[in-house]
Amino acid sequence: MIGPIPAAEFAVSFPAASLWPQLTLAAGLLACLAAGMARDISAAAVRVVGVCALIVAVWMLMFTASVPGAGGGPGLGPVRLDSLGRAWQVLFYVGALPLAAMLDEDDEVPMALVLGSCLGMGLLAAAGDLLMLFIGLECMSLPAYLLVARLRSQGAPPYEAAVKYFFAGAVASSLFLLGLAFHYAASGSFGFAAAPGPVGQAGLALMGAAALFKIAAVPFHWWLPDVYESSSPALAGFMSTSIKAAAVFFLMRLAAMAPDSGLSRCLPWAGAATALYGALLALRQQGLQRLLAYSSLSHAGILVVAVGAWAAQGCDGASAAPIFFYGLVYLFMSNGAFLFLEVSGAGKRPDLDGYAKLCPVPAALFAALLLSLAGIPPTGGFLAKLFVFWEAVKAGLFFPVAGAALAALLGLGYYLALIRNMYFDEPKWSKAEPHTGAAMVTLWACAVAAATLGVVPWLFSRFLERLLS
Amino acid sequence: MILTALWLLPAIGGFACLAGRGRASRWLALAFSVVVFGYSVWLAGPYETGQGPWGLSEAGSAWIFGISYNLALDGLALSLVWLTAFLTVVCVIASWRSEFSRGYWSSFLFLEAALMGVFLSRDLFVFYVFWEAVLIPMFFIIGIWGSDGRRHAAMKFFLFTFFGSLFLLVGLLALVSWNHATRGVWTWDMGALAAPGGLAGLLVFAGIFVGFGVKIPLFPLHTWLPDAHTEAPAAGSVMLAGVMLKMGVFGFVRVLLPMFPELTWKLLPWIAGLACVNIIYGSLCAMWQSDLKRLIAYSSVAHLGFCVLGIFSGTPAGVAGGCLQLLNHGLTTGALFMMVGFLYERSHRRGLADFGDLVGRAPWLTFFFGWAVMASVGLPGLNGFVGEFMSLAGMAEALPVMACIGAVGIVLSVAYSLPAYQAVFWAASAEGSASAKVSDLDLREKALLWVLCLAMLYIGLAPGALLGLLEPTVATLVPPGCMP
Amino acid sequence: MNATVLQVGVLLFTLGLGMVVLRGQLLAMLLGIELMVGAVNVILTYHANLFGDPKALAAVVLIICVAAAEAVLGLCLILKLHHGGIPAETESLAELRD
Amino acid sequence: MGLPLSAILLFAAPVAALLAAFFLVRPFKPGWTHWPILASCAVVTAASVDLAAKVYAGSVFDVPVCAWMAAGNWMVSFGVRLDGIGVAVLTMVCVVGSLIHVYAAGYMRSDPCFSRFFLSFHLFFLMMIGMLVSNNYVQFYLFWEGVGLSSYLLIGFWTHKPAARSAALQAFITNRVGDLGFLIAILMLLGFYGDTRFGLLFDAMGSQPAPLLPLIGLMLFVAAATKSAQFPLYFWLPDAMEGPTPVSALMHAATMVTAGIFLLARSWPLIAAVPQLPTLIAAVGGGTAIFAGLLACCQTDLKRILAYSTVSHLGLMALALGLGRVGVAVLHLLMHGFFKAVLFLCAGNIAHGIGKSTAHVAEVGGLRRSMPMTMACFVAAALSLAGIWPTAGFFSKDAVIEAGLEAGPVWAAMALTAAALGAFYIVRMLLLAFYGPGSGQKPGHAHEAPPQMGAPVLFLALGALSAGWLAPGIGRLLACGRMPSEEALALPHFSWTVFALGTAAAALGAVAAYVLTVGRPDFEWTWRREYPRAASLIETDLGWRKVVAAAAFVVRRLSDLVGDLLDHRCWDGLIESLPRATLPLGGAVSLTSGRLSDHLWWIVSGAALMLLAALI
Structure with missing residues (x-):
């Protein structure tokens, strides 16, 4: 890997230098819309534009050191670029890559929506104050509602999930606004400083509720299964990785405002409850996408516990690494799993019966992903869970950790069941459709990354340090 | 690098087998397993020249949280490495005839790689990763190529063992964090960790004990064993009983005993009692079984009770006997399961009532099965007796009462194995029985069984070589005169 | 004085929330959301004058703009439902469940 | 001093014969399997005689051969000990064993599994020899269990007979119970003394006795009682008659069953050190003698009569041993070996003659004309068993009675009643087999045994008659080993009172038998109905x-x-039900009802919850 390009030589010194990734995405978005003007544009061209935009954004992130004075410096206004933001942005954009690579709609709108959503996440990451945070959040969510309406899996009732998602999102954002108002009423500014007095606390709590809604913690989780079940698998993969990572980042920003506030204290409990709820429900599901939805709910719970542990330890930079590592590993696992559903076209659990005999390679990749999701040691999933539990144990959150560990054990129940169906049963039908090149390549990438992250972690540790430094 | 090669080679072999077609991967598997066996035997050379308690050690790169990839080899580890390599070769040859897909052969090589990792690792984290990695290949071996009840057995095996190793993980985490709290240094190295005293120490001890106990299996945690053994294919049962049950006891010897010396001495009556229960309970359950494989599975529960009895006795004879019994049980039960596999291969049945007067039809099978039964019953002159006698002699020095209760096991072992032997080989065959389909052993099977049976006789009459190998391990665990 | 404004704002907000939660028709719920955003703007504008800080007013404008976007999106979904022949009722949108 | 060549041959010959027979002869000429084995028998007998001469000349050997098990400072080794008792019994076993091997070659010629029989037969021979010459308890235990294994293989030789299979299993399991006692004794000895070599152990025990000595002594007696078929655990011996006759003759009459008495004789210093143990042994021995004698009188099967007679005579040996007269017990062991082997081989000839494996009393009768030579040998052995003057049995039985007289009137009464019962059942068997009318079976049918089976019986019969004169020599031979003290090994001198009492008892038994079989011929068949x-x-x-x-x-x-209830149903059932229980749990917990408005309620309640958490 070539060393970082010295910021001075590359980044033009005008203040927006740090916003290059977001700008690239915006340019990509505009290029997409412009391409739409021309009458007969091919899906491949749109795809190339989208993927290039994302890759260039990631490349820029990796190689522009964080600009000095990133902490809400003068003239930068609402923009603040710390290493945490830059690291998580990598997650957002890499999470969108599979969906961008898989889109083959005839018009350019879905690609534009995806880029718009990524732009929103970029803004969220670069937000210097609560207002910018809100704008990023909305800019991310609105395209998502439309994407859910547009990219539907076969047999899903039209628009039902999109309507549910829209109204829930709208109520949640209005809750956030109310919290913002209270925060402003108490502190007089939109900055990330904690607002004094009960009104400020209430404001923070409401904003926290909005964040927990976006992650789908237990009381606010009901929309997630319906949306993931009715959206196309690639979109579900995008939402379960990028949007969930953005929501986690959003929660981290809020928790960092007041590390020992009521919100941070209830986070571990909400997380453990979500993990257990997700695991228990997933055991019962017959539909594969709904099962993976509840499994992503369970993983979201563990992420919330991780944020809770981070907050309990005073939100210092070093202990943010496990959350990031979990997000990174989960990104590969979840995207890979949903991609397999896209590739295999399996809907219910019986569709998987004997799949290994029909197409051994995707089955093997899916098995590796499932083992990683379940957290079996040689895979990355185990290492991620271990670090998160480690931090939680250090922070003294014993019962939430026990709940999350129990959820991991229950998780075995449904992950192994899928492997069992694939490998131990006889195939009911003999058709094995051909697999498109792009899908298989991404599936291979996700599976190999998820499996090897556990075995060769020191390869990634240099990458982690550089990012989190 | 020489120790890493020990587990890396089979892993590469596993991937290679995946690449080859059905027949080619069978030959690849044989080649790799023989090479690994040769390599492990060659290792004895450098092992002799090594000094200090560890014959061979290899320090790898350190990583975060004090985890460092250290490997080491002492007497017990070397003997278990030999057993693993030898049994893998035996399994590949034993399942040569039946048409298995390439996944079968690669699973065995992956299993061997993971087992080598467990026996070699000096770092608790690396030990735990390999400890869990063993589950995956065995899960597929039982699940895909097992007999009719395989789906349930594979799931039960995985969930049960994973549940046990969650306890182990929590115990290890607590141990390492306690060490960091008191001594300020992050380390997962087995040698460097010290055990907490008082209640915390007891809780950590209990967690690790349960984690290893599931694998042995100790009494309350054993119900996964009969299903897994019955449904696994013949070679799978050989590896399961031959080596995987030893991981638990190896864990005791490598992790628990060095770290909790005074606690093991205080809890000795309880653990010895549990081992005796293991022996008697396993034998009584074996008496009731009507399926040959379940019977041998429960007999493994009884035999490993002797190992635990020996190892926790805290006397040189007991510990050496316990370690030796690990190897003996591997050979004896491996041979028994292989022969039941041959029977199942020919008749697809393994009930006691399904066969009859095989003396006439398969005299060689009767001869070898009788030999293996006598070894498992602990007939002096064969390997079973040496391990059991030394374990009981060791325990007699520590707790004579427990030794006497344990010794009852030798009567019970006859009570369940000989009637079964007679029902299958001597008794008259009922009309619906499958003994008509049973043909005698062919040259390949006879050669395998001759090697195993002569090994049993050799260890039975001249265990000196192996006991010499185990000497350093025993010396570290039981420094002369340490037993209060 | 600012306590009463907060109370008025919260009252308006809960009214909006009630409309969204209780009413069955989607259009009414959309109106409820607009009401809630309106309540927030009331609070913000008052406190902007209280602290004499123009940034809050800019925030209000921004919030109105975002709310408009939401409204457009909501109407678009409702129209799509109408074209699809599905009544814009919450009862009709209940196929997806465990 | 080094190990004599013949001691090495004792082991080398049988092992070589077994390997040669198994790998070389059996695959090509199963019929010839017995030739290498008979050669080994000859070599072993010669070696044992040579060793007897050496020991008689006064040189006792106790030589460690090699280390067996070793860990830290704990060690168990192989070794050879040749002293008076060992060599005496060894010689008897070799002589009787070799002759029975020859007999078996003829008896089993027609059997399809001829080679398997001979391999197991010679395996027993090797194990018996190993046991007699081992110099520590662990090695003794190794060969002790080897003997048990070969008895299992030989009793169950005819695997198609269900009775033989169950008898073999019963024999092995009962012997294993005895071995449990033996193992516990060894563990205690090893635990306390760290070494079980006879020489060193008994010296060390002299200085500081082990706390658990009574337990060790009792456990040794349990082991001996099982192997030598004393009262509580004797029932396996009569059933062991299911095996072929040479097996019954060699193992269950002459050699194997005496292993228990040999164990007690070998560990006499330990037994004597335990206060009440010898009297217990004597009591159990005497009781068994009378009990088994009584049962022998009423048996209907020829071999079962002899089986119970063996149990009775083992009781006599235990009685003598219990009374402190180890020499007398060993003498009776040697003599009994000869005449009991003859009786069994004659019974075998009779059964072979009428073409069955064993003969029921009803099927035989009036054979004196068709089988004169067998009858002659039978009469000689019968006299020896009854203890009539010139025969070997007289000297050893008189010694037992004399030991009983010395110890007390009760013991004497026991010995005499056993002698009388012995005379009764042997004369009854003689009359029923050779003189009785035989129920409806033509006398001419049975034919005399072929010479290969006849010759060994003849030699053994001569031995049974003349062995008595060797008694003084045997007495001196026994005294050569240093182990039990001098006076324990001393043999009594001839005394007229004992002669009169013994012969009277024997006469009483014989007359009673004569009256009940010839005087009232129908009594045999009617008393069971009455x-x-x-x-x-x-x-x-x-x-x-x-x-x-x-x-x-x-x-x-x-x-x-x-196995079924506790493990399979309760414990396994409980563990299996846990995962199944989580499924309905999921249903109960599910919050999503599908309708949007319910969901929105959840958002409101969630927000309220958050506010509550923040404000309190």
């Missing part, structure tokens, strides 16, 4: 077999209880 209760009592060995059957039933019920 006294049905007594008949059923005799049938179940005075009810003891019911007790044993009950014990076996209890163990099987226990295994059912533990």
Whole structure:
């Protein structure tokens, strides 16, 4: 890997230098819309534009050191670029890559929506104050509602999930606004400083509720299964990785405002409850996408516990690494799993019966992903869970950790069941459709990354340090 | 690098087998397993020249949280490495005839790689990763190529063992964090960790004990064993009983005993009692079984009770006997399961009532099965007796009462194995029985069984070589005169 | 004085929330959301004058703009439902469940 | 001093013969399997005689051969010990064994599994020899169990016979119970002294006795009682008659069953050190002698009569040993070996003659004309068993009676009643087999045994007659080893009172037998119908077999209880039900009802919850 390009030589010194990734995405978005003007544009061209935009954004992130004075410096206004933001942005954009690579709609709108959503996440990451945070959040969510309406899996009732998602999102954002108002009423500014007095606390709590809604913690989780079940698998993969990572980042920003506030204290409990709820429900599901939805709910719970542990330890930079590592590993696992559903076209659990005999390679990749999701040691999933539990144990959150560990054990129940169906049963039908090149390549990438992250972690540790430094 | 090669080679072999077609991967598997066996035997050379308690050690790169990839080899580890390599070769040859897909052969090589990792690792984290990695290949071996009840057995095996190793993980985490709290240094190295005293120490001890106990299996945690053994294919049962049950006891010897010396001495009556229960309970359950494989599975529960009895006795004879019994049980039960596999291969049945007067039809099978039964019953002159006698002699020095209760096991072992032997080989065959389909052993099977049976006789009459190998391990665990 | 404004704002907000939660028709719920955003703007504008800080007013404008976007999106979904022949009722949108 | 060549040959010859027979002869010429084995028998007998001469000349050997098991400072080794008792019994075993090997070559010629029989037969021979010359308890235990294994293989030789299979299993399991006692004794000895070599152990025990010595002594007696078929655990021996006759003759009459007495003789210093133990042994021995003698009188099968007679004579040996006269016990062991082997081989000839494996009393009768030579040998052995003057049996039985007289009137009465019962059942058997009319079976049918089977019987019969004159020599031979003290090994001198008493008892028994078989010929077949209760009592060995059957039933019920109910249903069921229980749990917990408005309620309640958490 070539060393970082010295910021001075590359980044033009005008203040927006740090916003290059977001700008690239915006340019990509505009290029997409412009391409739409021309009458007969091919899906491949749109795809190339989208993927290039994302890759260039990631490349820029990796190689522009964080600009000095990133902490809400003068003239930068609402923009603040710390290493945490830059690291998580990598997650957002890499999470969108599979969906961008898989889109083959005839018009350019879905690609534009995806880029718009990524732009929103970029803004969220670069937000210097609560207002910018809100704008990023909305800019991310609105395209998502439309994407859910547009990219539907076969047999899903039209628009039902999109309507549910829209109204829930709208109520949640209005809750956030109310919290913002209270925060402003108490502190007089939109900055990330904690607002004094009960009104400020209430404001923070409401904003926290909005964040927990976006992650789908237990009381606010009901929309997630319906949306993931009715959206196309690639979109579900995008939402379960990028949007969930953005929501986690959003929660981290809020928790960092007041590390020992009521919100941070209830986070571990909400997380453990979500993990257990997700695991228990997933055991019962017959539909594969709904099962993976509840499994992503369970993983979201563990992420919330991780944020809770981070907050309990005073939100210092070093202990943010496990959350990031979990997000990174989960990104590969979840995207890979949903991609397999896209590739295999399996809907219910019986569709998987004997799949290994029909197409051994995707089955093997899916098995590796499932083992990683379940957290079996040689895979990355185990290492991620271990670090998160480690931090939680250090922070003294014993019962939430026990709940999350129990959820991991229950998780075995449904992950192994899928492997069992694939490998131990006889195939009911003999058709094995051909697999498109792009899908298989991404599936291979996700599976190999998820499996090897556990075995060769020191390869990634240099990458982690550089990012989190 | 020489120790890493020990587990890396089979892993590469596993991937290679995946690449080859059905027949080619069978030959690849044989080649790799023989090479690994040769390599492990060659290792004895450098092992002799090594000094200090560890014959061979290899320090790898350190990583975060004090985890460092250290490997080491002492007497017990070397003997278990030999057993693993030898049994893998035996399994590949034993399942040569039946048409298995390439996944079968690669699973065995992956299993061997993971087992080598467990026996070699000096770092608790690396030990735990390999400890869990063993589950995956065995899960597929039982699940895909097992007999009719395989789906349930594979799931039960995985969930049960994973549940046990969650306890182990929590115990290890607590141990390492306690060490960091008191001594300020992050380390997962087995040698460097010290055990907490008082209640915390007891809780950590209990967690690790349960984690290893599931694998042995100790009494309350054993119900996964009969299903897994019955449904696994013949070679799978050989590896399961031959080596995987030893991981638990190896864990005791490598992790628990060095770290909790005074606690093991205080809890000795309880653990010895549990081992005796293991022996008697396993034998009584074996008496009731009507399926040959379940019977041998429960007999493994009884035999490993002797190992635990020996190892926790805290006397040189007991510990050496316990370690030796690990190897003996591997050979004896491996041979028994292989022969039941041959029977199942020919008749697809393994009930006691399904066969009859095989003396006439398969005299060689009767001869070898009788030999293996006598070894498992602990007939002096064969390997079973040496391990059991030394374990009981060791325990007699520590707790004579427990030794006497344990010794009852030798009567019970006859009570369940000989009637079964007679029902299958001597008794008259009922009309619906499958003994008509049973043909005698062919040259390949006879050669395998001759090697195993002569090994049993050799260890039975001249265990000196192996006991010499185990000497350093025993010396570290039981420094002369340490037993209060 | 600012306590009463907060109370008025919260009252308006809960009214909006009630409309969204209780009413069955989607259009009414959309109106409820607009009401809630309106309540927030009331609070913000008052406190902007209280602290004499123009940034809050800019925030209000921004919030109105975002709310408009939401409204457009909501109407678009409702129209799509109408074209699809599905009544814009919450009862009709209940196929997806465990 | 080094190991004599003949001691090495003792082991080398049988092992070489077994390997040669198994790998070389059996695959090509199964019929010739016995030739290498007979050669090894000859070599071994010669070696044992040579060793006897050496020991008689006064050189006792106790030589460690090699280390067996070693860990830290704990060690167990192989070794050879040749002293008076060992060599004497070794010689008897070799002589009787070799002759029975020759007999077996003829008897088993027609059997399809001829080679398997001879391999197992010679394996027993090797194990017996190994046991007699081992110099420590662990090695003794190794060969002790080897003998048990070969008896299992040989009793169950005819695997198609269900009775043989169950007898073999019963024999092995009962012997294993005895071995449990032996193992516990060894563990205690090893635990306390760290070494079990006889020489060193008994010296060390002299200085500081082990705390658990009574337990060790008792456990040794349990082991001996099982192997030598004393009262509580004797029932396996009569059933062991299911095996071929050479097996019954060699193992269950002459050699194997005496292993228990040999063990007690070998560990006499330990037994004597335990206060009440010798009297217990004597009591059990005497009781068994009378009990078995009584049962032998009522048996209907020829070989079972002899089996119970063996149990009775083992009781006599135990009685003598219990009374402190180890020499007398060993002498009787040697003599009994000869005449009991002859009796069994004659019974074998009779059964072989009428073409069956064993003969029921009803099927034989009036054979004196068709089998004169067998009758002659039978009469010689019968006289020896009854203890009539010139025969070998007289000297050893008189010695036992004399030991009884010395010890006290009760013991003397026991010995004399046993002698009388002995005379009764042997004369009854003689008359029924050779003189009785035989129920409806033509006398001419039975033919004399072929010479290969006849010759060994003849030699053994000569031995049974003349061995008595060797008694003084044997006495001196026994005294050569340093082990039991001098006076324990001394043999009594000839005394007229003992002669009179013994011969009177024998005469009484013989007359009673004559009256009941010839005087009232129908009594044999009618008394069972007249006294049905007594008949059923005799049938179940005075009810003891019911007790044993009950014990076996209890163990099987226990295994059912533990295996089926406790393990399979309760514990396994509980663990299997846990994962199944989580499925409905998921349903109960599910919050999503599908309708949007319910969901929105959840958002409101969630927000309220958050506010609550923040404000309190």
